[in-house]
Amino acid sequence: MIGHVEYLSLLIIPLFILFTVLYGTFKKVRVYDSFVAGAKQGPAIILNIFPYLLTIFVAIKGFQASGAFDYVRNAFSSVFAFLDIPIEAFSMAITKPLSGSASTALFADIVQTTGPDSMATQMSAVIMGSAETTFYVLAVYLGAVGIRKTRYLVPVCLLADVVGIFVAVSVARWFF
Protein backbone atom coordinates (compact mmCIF):
# COMPACT_ATOMS: atom_id res chain seq x y z
CA MET A 1 0.00 0.00 0.00
CA ILE A 2 2.70 2.48 1.09
CA GLY A 3 4.86 1.35 -1.79
CA HIS A 4 2.06 2.07 -4.26
CA VAL A 5 1.45 5.56 -2.88
CA GLU A 6 5.18 6.23 -2.94
CA TYR A 7 5.39 5.17 -6.59
CA LEU A 8 2.34 7.25 -7.47
CA SER A 9 3.98 10.24 -5.75
CA LEU A 10 7.07 9.77 -7.89
CA LEU A 11 4.99 9.45 -11.03
CA ILE A 12 2.58 12.32 -10.50
CA ILE A 13 4.80 15.34 -11.29
CA PRO A 14 6.50 13.93 -14.42
CA LEU A 15 3.12 12.78 -15.78
CA PHE A 16 1.54 16.14 -15.00
CA ILE A 17 4.33 18.02 -16.79
CA LEU A 18 4.13 15.69 -19.79
CA PHE A 19 0.36 16.14 -20.03
CA THR A 20 0.64 19.93 -19.67
CA VAL A 21 3.27 20.19 -22.39
CA LEU A 22 1.42 17.86 -24.80
CA TYR A 23 -1.94 19.56 -24.19
CA GLY A 24 -0.31 22.97 -24.71
CA THR A 25 1.24 21.86 -27.99
CA PHE A 26 -2.11 20.42 -29.07
CA LYS A 27 -3.66 23.85 -28.34
CA LYS A 28 -0.91 25.47 -30.45
CA VAL A 29 0.87 27.05 -27.48
CA ARG A 30 4.61 27.63 -27.94
CA VAL A 31 5.39 25.79 -24.71
CA TYR A 32 9.04 26.83 -24.49
CA ASP A 33 8.25 30.55 -24.72
CA SER A 34 5.31 30.09 -22.39
CA PHE A 35 7.47 28.39 -19.75
CA VAL A 36 10.12 31.11 -19.99
CA ALA A 37 7.49 33.85 -19.62
CA GLY A 38 6.10 32.16 -16.50
CA ALA A 39 9.51 31.48 -14.98
CA LYS A 40 10.34 35.16 -15.42
CA GLN A 41 7.82 35.90 -12.63
CA GLY A 42 9.78 33.79 -10.14
CA PRO A 43 12.39 36.34 -8.99
CA ALA A 44 9.78 39.06 -8.36
CA ILE A 45 7.76 36.69 -6.17
CA ILE A 46 10.82 35.67 -4.16
CA LEU A 47 11.81 39.32 -3.71
CA ASN A 48 8.38 39.83 -2.10
CA ILE A 49 8.74 36.81 0.16
CA PHE A 50 12.37 37.29 1.21
CA PRO A 51 11.97 40.17 3.70
CA TYR A 52 9.09 38.38 5.46
CA LEU A 53 11.05 35.15 5.66
CA LEU A 54 14.14 36.95 6.96
CA THR A 55 12.17 38.84 9.60
CA ILE A 56 10.48 35.76 10.99
CA PHE A 57 13.62 33.58 10.82
CA VAL A 58 15.70 36.10 12.74
CA ALA A 59 13.08 36.17 15.51
CA ILE A 60 12.75 32.37 15.67
CA LYS A 61 16.49 31.65 15.66
CA GLY A 62 17.01 34.34 18.28
CA PHE A 63 14.25 32.87 20.43
CA GLN A 64 15.87 29.44 20.30
CA ALA A 65 19.42 30.67 20.92
CA SER A 66 18.62 33.11 23.74
CA GLY A 67 17.50 30.38 26.11
CA ALA A 68 13.92 31.68 26.09
CA PHE A 69 12.77 28.60 24.18
CA ASP A 70 14.31 26.24 26.76
CA TYR A 71 12.80 28.27 29.57
CA VAL A 72 9.30 27.99 28.07
CA ARG A 73 9.80 24.26 27.60
CA ASN A 74 10.96 23.75 31.19
CA ALA A 75 8.19 25.95 32.57
CA PHE A 76 5.57 23.78 30.95
CA SER A 77 7.30 20.47 31.62
CA SER A 78 5.66 19.94 35.01
CA VAL A 79 2.22 20.59 33.52
CA PHE A 80 2.89 18.03 30.83
CA ALA A 81 4.33 15.56 33.30
CA PHE A 82 1.08 15.91 35.23
CA LEU A 83 -0.88 15.11 32.06
CA ASP A 84 1.44 12.15 31.54
CA ILE A 85 2.75 13.55 28.27
CA PRO A 86 6.48 12.92 27.68
CA ILE A 87 8.53 16.13 27.66
CA GLU A 88 10.02 15.06 24.32
CA ALA A 89 6.58 15.14 22.71
CA PHE A 90 6.02 18.60 24.12
CA SER A 91 9.38 19.81 22.74
CA MET A 92 8.32 18.46 19.39
CA ALA A 93 4.98 20.22 19.62
CA ILE A 94 6.53 23.64 20.21
CA THR A 95 9.39 23.15 17.74
CA LYS A 96 7.38 22.04 14.72
CA PRO A 97 5.45 25.31 14.15
CA LEU A 98 8.70 27.28 14.40
CA SER A 99 11.12 25.35 12.24
CA GLY A 100 10.99 22.39 9.86
CA SER A 101 14.68 21.54 9.93
CA ALA A 102 14.90 21.86 13.73
CA SER A 103 11.89 19.58 14.22
CA THR A 104 13.34 16.93 11.90
CA ALA A 105 16.62 17.00 13.84
CA LEU A 106 14.74 16.88 17.14
CA PHE A 107 12.63 13.93 16.00
CA ALA A 108 15.71 11.95 14.96
CA ASP A 109 17.20 12.76 18.37
CA ILE A 110 14.04 11.60 20.21
CA VAL A 111 13.99 8.31 18.28
CA GLN A 112 17.65 7.78 19.07
CA THR A 113 17.53 8.59 22.79
CA THR A 114 14.17 7.08 23.80
CA GLY A 115 14.17 4.18 21.36
CA PRO A 116 12.09 3.71 18.22
CA ASP A 117 9.14 2.10 20.01
CA SER A 118 8.82 4.40 23.03
CA MET A 119 5.71 6.42 23.73
CA ALA A 120 7.72 9.62 23.31
CA THR A 121 8.70 8.52 19.80
CA GLN A 122 5.17 7.51 18.83
CA MET A 123 3.66 10.77 20.05
CA SER A 124 6.38 12.83 18.42
CA ALA A 125 5.86 10.94 15.17
CA VAL A 126 2.15 11.78 15.15
CA ILE A 127 2.87 15.44 16.00
CA MET A 128 5.63 15.60 13.37
CA GLY A 129 3.27 14.19 10.75
CA SER A 130 0.16 16.15 11.63
CA ALA A 131 1.58 19.61 12.44
CA GLU A 132 2.97 22.11 9.96
CA THR A 133 5.67 24.80 10.08
CA THR A 134 3.05 27.47 10.71
CA PHE A 135 5.30 30.54 10.77
CA TYR A 136 7.05 29.57 7.56
CA VAL A 137 3.74 28.99 5.76
CA LEU A 138 2.41 32.33 7.01
CA ALA A 139 5.56 34.24 5.98
CA VAL A 140 5.73 32.67 2.51
CA TYR A 141 2.05 32.83 1.57
CA LEU A 142 1.28 36.24 3.04
CA GLY A 143 4.60 37.64 1.81
CA ALA A 144 4.01 36.42 -1.73
CA VAL A 145 1.05 38.76 -2.16
CA GLY A 146 2.12 41.45 0.30
CA ILE A 147 -0.66 40.98 2.87
CA ARG A 148 -0.10 43.29 5.84
CA LYS A 149 -3.47 43.15 7.57
CA THR A 150 -3.95 39.55 8.65
CA ARG A 151 -7.07 40.16 10.79
CA TYR A 152 -7.69 37.08 13.00
CA LEU A 153 -5.65 34.63 10.88
CA VAL A 154 -2.58 34.40 13.17
CA PRO A 155 -4.54 33.73 16.40
CA VAL A 156 -6.60 31.08 14.58
CA CYS A 157 -3.46 29.33 13.30
CA LEU A 158 -1.76 29.40 16.71
CA LEU A 159 -4.89 28.23 18.51
CA ALA A 160 -5.28 25.46 15.93
CA ASP A 161 -1.67 24.43 16.61
CA VAL A 162 -2.38 24.15 20.34
CA VAL A 163 -5.51 22.08 19.71
CA GLY A 164 -3.49 20.02 17.21
CA ILE A 165 -0.97 19.06 19.92
CA PHE A 166 -3.68 17.65 22.16
CA VAL A 167 -5.37 15.88 19.26
CA ALA A 168 -2.05 14.30 18.23
CA VAL A 169 -1.24 13.24 21.80
CA SER A 170 -4.69 11.73 22.34
CA VAL A 171 -4.66 9.88 19.03
CA ALA A 172 -1.15 8.55 19.70
CA ARG A 173 -2.17 7.33 23.17
CA TRP A 174 -5.29 5.69 21.74
CA PHE A 175 -3.28 3.84 19.07
CA PHE A 176 -0.11 2.79 20.88
Add this chain to the structure above:
Amino acid sequence: MNVVWLILISVSIVFAIFTGNLEAFTKSIFEGAKSAVEISLYLLGIVSVWMGITRILEDSGLIYRIAHLFRPLISRLFKNIPGDHPSITAITLNVLANLFGLGNAATPLGIKAMQELDALNEEKGTVTPEMMTFIVINTASLQLIPFSVIGILASYGHRNPAAVVLPVLIATAISAMTALLLLAVFRKVFR
Protein backbone atom coordinates in the same frame (compact mmCIF):
# COMPACT_ATOMS: atom_id res chain seq x y z
CA MET B 1 1.99 39.08 13.40
CA ASN B 2 3.24 42.37 14.79
CA VAL B 3 2.53 41.25 18.36
CA VAL B 4 4.02 37.79 17.85
CA TRP B 5 7.21 39.20 16.41
CA LEU B 6 7.54 41.85 19.10
CA ILE B 7 7.15 39.22 21.84
CA LEU B 8 9.62 36.80 20.24
CA ILE B 9 12.29 39.47 19.78
CA SER B 10 12.00 41.30 23.09
CA VAL B 11 11.61 38.18 25.24
CA SER B 12 14.62 36.67 23.47
CA ILE B 13 16.82 39.68 24.13
CA VAL B 14 15.80 39.92 27.79
CA PHE B 15 16.54 36.20 28.20
CA ALA B 16 19.83 36.49 26.35
CA ILE B 17 20.94 39.22 28.79
CA PHE B 18 19.90 37.32 31.93
CA THR B 19 21.18 33.90 30.90
CA GLY B 20 24.43 35.17 29.40
CA ASN B 21 23.53 33.89 25.97
CA LEU B 22 24.21 37.24 24.32
CA GLU B 23 26.90 35.93 22.02
CA ALA B 24 24.75 32.99 20.94
CA PHE B 25 21.80 35.32 20.40
CA THR B 26 23.73 37.72 18.18
CA LYS B 27 25.16 34.82 16.23
CA SER B 28 21.70 33.33 15.80
CA ILE B 29 20.39 36.52 14.20
CA PHE B 30 22.91 36.17 11.42
CA GLU B 31 22.21 32.45 11.18
CA GLY B 32 18.53 33.25 10.76
CA ALA B 33 19.39 35.71 8.01
CA LYS B 34 21.57 33.11 6.35
CA SER B 35 18.87 30.45 6.34
CA ALA B 36 16.34 32.99 4.99
CA VAL B 37 18.73 33.58 2.06
CA GLU B 38 19.27 29.86 1.53
CA ILE B 39 15.56 29.04 1.61
CA SER B 40 14.77 31.98 -0.67
CA LEU B 41 17.31 30.75 -3.20
CA TYR B 42 15.80 27.27 -3.04
CA LEU B 43 12.32 28.75 -3.42
CA LEU B 44 13.51 30.90 -6.33
CA GLY B 45 14.32 27.75 -8.26
CA ILE B 46 11.20 25.71 -7.59
CA VAL B 47 8.80 28.66 -7.74
CA SER B 48 10.16 29.71 -11.15
CA VAL B 49 9.80 26.15 -12.45
CA TRP B 50 6.17 25.97 -11.33
CA MET B 51 5.40 29.45 -12.63
CA GLY B 52 6.69 28.18 -15.99
CA ILE B 53 4.51 25.07 -15.88
CA THR B 54 1.40 26.93 -14.75
CA ARG B 55 1.93 29.53 -17.50
CA ILE B 56 1.55 26.72 -20.04
CA LEU B 57 -1.65 25.70 -18.21
CA GLU B 58 -2.89 29.28 -18.56
CA ASP B 59 -1.91 29.77 -22.20
CA SER B 60 -3.49 26.48 -23.24
CA GLY B 61 -6.69 27.15 -21.29
CA LEU B 62 -6.21 23.94 -19.30
CA ILE B 63 -6.29 25.96 -16.09
CA TYR B 64 -10.00 26.78 -16.72
CA ARG B 65 -10.84 23.18 -17.59
CA ILE B 66 -9.27 21.90 -14.38
CA ALA B 67 -11.06 24.66 -12.45
CA HIS B 68 -14.36 23.61 -14.01
CA LEU B 69 -13.72 20.01 -13.04
CA PHE B 70 -12.94 20.72 -9.39
CA ARG B 71 -15.27 23.66 -8.80
CA PRO B 72 -18.01 21.58 -7.14
CA LEU B 73 -15.48 20.29 -4.61
CA ILE B 74 -13.54 23.51 -3.95
CA SER B 75 -16.54 25.86 -3.85
CA ARG B 76 -17.84 24.04 -0.77
CA LEU B 77 -14.98 25.52 1.24
CA PHE B 78 -14.35 28.66 -0.82
CA LYS B 79 -17.74 30.22 -1.33
CA ASN B 80 -16.79 33.51 -2.97
CA ILE B 81 -14.74 32.26 -5.91
CA PRO B 82 -16.58 33.10 -9.14
CA GLY B 83 -17.11 30.65 -12.03
CA ASP B 84 -14.17 28.62 -13.28
CA HIS B 85 -11.61 30.96 -11.76
CA PRO B 86 -7.92 29.92 -12.10
CA SER B 87 -7.54 30.04 -8.30
CA ILE B 88 -9.61 26.83 -8.13
CA THR B 89 -6.98 25.03 -10.20
CA ALA B 90 -4.11 26.39 -8.13
CA ILE B 91 -5.84 25.41 -4.88
CA THR B 92 -6.66 21.92 -6.22
CA LEU B 93 -3.08 21.31 -7.40
CA ASN B 94 -1.70 22.58 -4.09
CA VAL B 95 -3.95 20.26 -2.07
CA LEU B 96 -3.07 17.29 -4.31
CA ALA B 97 0.65 18.07 -4.00
CA ASN B 98 0.25 18.25 -0.22
CA LEU B 99 -1.67 14.95 -0.09
CA PHE B 100 1.09 13.17 -1.99
CA GLY B 101 3.82 14.80 0.05
CA LEU B 102 5.27 16.73 -2.88
CA GLY B 103 6.66 19.66 -0.91
CA ASN B 104 8.62 20.97 -3.89
CA ALA B 105 5.38 21.44 -5.79
CA ALA B 106 3.01 22.29 -2.95
CA THR B 107 4.66 25.55 -1.87
CA PRO B 108 5.01 27.08 -5.38
CA LEU B 109 1.45 26.04 -6.25
CA GLY B 110 0.29 27.51 -2.95
CA ILE B 111 1.99 30.80 -3.85
CA LYS B 112 0.24 30.64 -7.23
CA ALA B 113 -3.07 30.08 -5.44
CA MET B 114 -2.43 33.09 -3.20
CA GLN B 115 -1.73 35.22 -6.28
CA GLU B 116 -4.94 34.09 -7.93
CA LEU B 117 -6.91 34.70 -4.73
CA ASP B 118 -5.30 38.14 -4.48
CA ALA B 119 -6.57 38.89 -7.99
CA LEU B 120 -10.06 38.62 -6.46
CA ASN B 121 -9.06 40.78 -3.49
CA GLU B 122 -10.82 44.13 -3.52
CA GLU B 123 -8.85 45.42 -0.56
CA LYS B 124 -5.19 44.79 -1.46
CA GLY B 125 -2.94 44.26 1.53
CA THR B 126 -5.74 42.81 3.66
CA VAL B 127 -6.25 39.07 3.92
CA THR B 128 -9.53 37.74 2.46
CA PRO B 129 -11.68 34.96 4.01
CA GLU B 130 -10.72 32.69 1.08
CA MET B 131 -7.01 33.27 1.72
CA MET B 132 -7.51 32.49 5.39
CA THR B 133 -9.28 29.22 4.60
CA PHE B 134 -6.51 28.33 2.17
CA ILE B 135 -3.71 29.09 4.64
CA VAL B 136 -5.45 27.21 7.47
CA ILE B 137 -5.73 24.16 5.20
CA ASN B 138 -2.04 24.45 4.42
CA THR B 139 -1.00 24.74 8.07
CA ALA B 140 -2.93 21.54 8.80
CA SER B 141 -0.30 19.46 6.97
CA LEU B 142 -2.64 17.34 4.84
CA GLN B 143 -0.66 14.31 3.77
CA LEU B 144 -1.67 10.75 2.97
CA ILE B 145 1.65 9.20 3.96
CA PRO B 146 4.19 11.05 6.15
CA PHE B 147 7.24 9.81 4.23
CA SER B 148 9.83 11.77 6.21
CA VAL B 149 8.55 10.48 9.56
CA ILE B 150 8.46 6.90 8.27
CA GLY B 151 11.95 7.33 6.84
CA ILE B 152 13.42 8.42 10.17
CA LEU B 153 11.57 5.68 12.11
CA ALA B 154 12.77 3.05 9.63
CA SER B 155 16.38 4.23 9.79
CA TYR B 156 16.41 3.71 13.58
CA GLY B 157 14.98 0.22 13.34
CA HIS B 158 11.33 0.73 14.23
CA ARG B 159 9.45 -2.59 14.11
CA ASN B 160 6.70 -1.29 11.84
CA PRO B 161 7.21 2.33 10.73
CA ALA B 162 4.09 2.23 8.57
CA ALA B 163 1.96 1.85 11.73
CA VAL B 164 2.22 5.62 12.12
CA VAL B 165 0.23 6.27 8.94
CA LEU B 166 -3.28 5.81 10.31
CA PRO B 167 -2.86 7.81 13.56
CA VAL B 168 -1.20 10.66 11.63
CA LEU B 169 -4.03 10.66 9.13
CA ILE B 170 -6.67 10.72 11.87
CA ALA B 171 -4.83 13.41 13.86
CA THR B 172 -4.43 15.53 10.71
CA ALA B 173 -8.08 15.18 9.77
CA ILE B 174 -9.31 16.12 13.27
CA SER B 175 -6.89 19.08 13.52
CA ALA B 176 -7.80 20.32 10.05
CA MET B 177 -11.50 20.21 10.82
CA THR B 178 -10.97 21.90 14.19
CA ALA B 179 -8.89 24.62 12.51
CA LEU B 180 -11.62 25.28 9.94
CA LEU B 181 -14.20 25.31 12.73
CA LEU B 182 -12.09 27.81 14.73
CA LEU B 183 -11.83 29.97 11.62
CA ALA B 184 -15.60 29.86 11.17
CA VAL B 185 -16.14 30.85 14.82
CA PHE B 186 -13.69 33.77 14.58
CA ARG B 187 -15.36 34.83 11.34
CA LYS B 188 -18.72 34.95 13.10
CA VAL B 189 -17.36 36.82 16.10
CA PHE B 190 -15.37 39.38 14.08
CA ARG B 191 -18.20 39.73 11.55
